[in-house]
Amino acid sequence: MPVYYEDVEVGDVETHGDYEVTREEILSFAERYDPQWFHTDPDRAAEESPYGGVIASGWHTAAMTMRLLVEGTLAEAATVGAKGVDELRWPEPVRPGDTLRIENEVLEKVPERPERGLIRARTRTYNGDDEAVFSMIGNVMYLRRGDD
Amino acid sequence: MPVYYEDVEVGDVETHGDYEVTREEILSFAERYDPQWFHTDPDRAAEESPYGGVIASGWHTAAMTMRLLVEGTLAEAATVGAKGVDELRWPEPVRPGDTLRIENEVLEKVPERPERGLIRARTRTYNGDDEAVFSMIGNVMYLRRGDD
Numbered sequence: 001m002p003v004y005y006e007d008v009e010v011g012d013v014e015t016h017g018d019y020e021v022t023r024e025e026i027l028s029f030a031e032r033y034d035p036q037w038f039h040t041d042p043d044r045a046a047e048e049s050p051y052g053g054v055i056a057s058g059w060h061t062a063a064m065t066m067r068l069l070v071e072g073t074l075a076e077a078a079t080v081g082a083k084g085v086d087e088l089r090w091p092e093p094v095r096p097g098d099t100l101r102i103e104n105e106v107l108e109k110v111p112e113r114p115e116r117g118l119i120r121a122r123t124r125t126y127n128g129d130d131e132a133v134f135s136m137i138g139n140v141m142y143l144r145r146g147d148d
Numbered sequence: 149m150p151v152y153y154e155d156v157e158v159g160d161v162e163t164h165g166d167y168e169v170t171r172e173e174i175l176s177f178a179e180r181y182d183p184q185w186f187h188t189d190p191d192r193a194a195e196e197s198p199y200g201g202v203i204a205s206g207w208h209t210a211a212m213t214m215r216l217l218v219e220g221t222l223a224e225a226a227t228v229g230a231k232g233v234d235e236l237r238w239p240e241p242v243r244p245g246d247t248l249r250i251e252n253e254v255l256e257k258v259p260e261r262p263e264r265g266l267i268r269a270r271t272r273t274y275n276g277d278d279e280a281v282f283s284m285i286g287n288v289m290y291l292r293r294g295d296d
Contacts (some may be wrong), residue, residue, distance in 0.1 A: 029211075036222065036229075063181035081207060
């Protein structure tokens with residue numbers, strides 16, 4: 001059963017996981033999309049980086065979060081994509097060996113058009129020590145049933 | 149020569165490119181991180197999607213933008229990563245065959261700490277038809293020379 005705009009309630013909270021972060025995936029994403037040394041060079045990162053070792057690209061963390069969202073909250077959602085994201089933050093680094101999970105909370109519904117509405121939801125990503133490593137407010141377009 | 153906080157001026161504008169977007173890369177990124185049908189299923193997307201065909205995951209567009217930033221504006225920058233991003237938008241979809249370039253404009257400098265400062269810059273990504281397909285305001289931490 002698709003989840004339409006009308007099926008989503010402000011205050012809905014869901015958690016989804018887990019995503020196991022490997023060193024290989026951190027390096028391979030960063031080499032392709034974010035080849036800064038603190039993402040791609042474990043030796044230099046161990047010696048020179050304020051993080052004490054290689055950390056995931058922030059865009060990789062966003063992408064892993066999206067994977068958990070798509071498998072979880074959005075799995076049955078009747079969406080046609082997102083308009084954008086606000087207040088995207090990376091409060092703590094993501095490291096090899098971390099296990100990530102997400103919490104998604106619906107903040108606001110905006111009817112917008114007869115055929116679709118906007119769902120504003122805050123997604124927070126946590127590591128195995130319950131530290132928030134990522135957060136954002138997404139603006140996702142949901143189709144409306146049209147029967148109300 | 150590393151580019152420190154002191155070397156960046158409000159109003160600086162740079163453009164960098166190009167990035168050729170292939171169908172293979174759109175599908176492969178989406179299968180891994182954003183497996184929604186309008187990113188992964190060209191046949192269904194051609195028939196059912198409002199976009200008329202498969203489009204890149206918004207996180208893929210962000211990642212390709214980051215690649216252009218890292219090769220361009222950030223290539224010599226003395227940064228230790230970003231705190232976050234505001235006002236991230238995807239005004240138009242990215243499609244197979246698109247050629248992307250970025251424009252980066254420095255909006256604000258915040259001294260923050262003796263050893264580092266924050267550079268707020270707007271990055272816009274354009275396709276070959278000069279349509280903006282992505283924009284964001286990044287908050288990047290630059291090291292300070294410490295000689296001023």
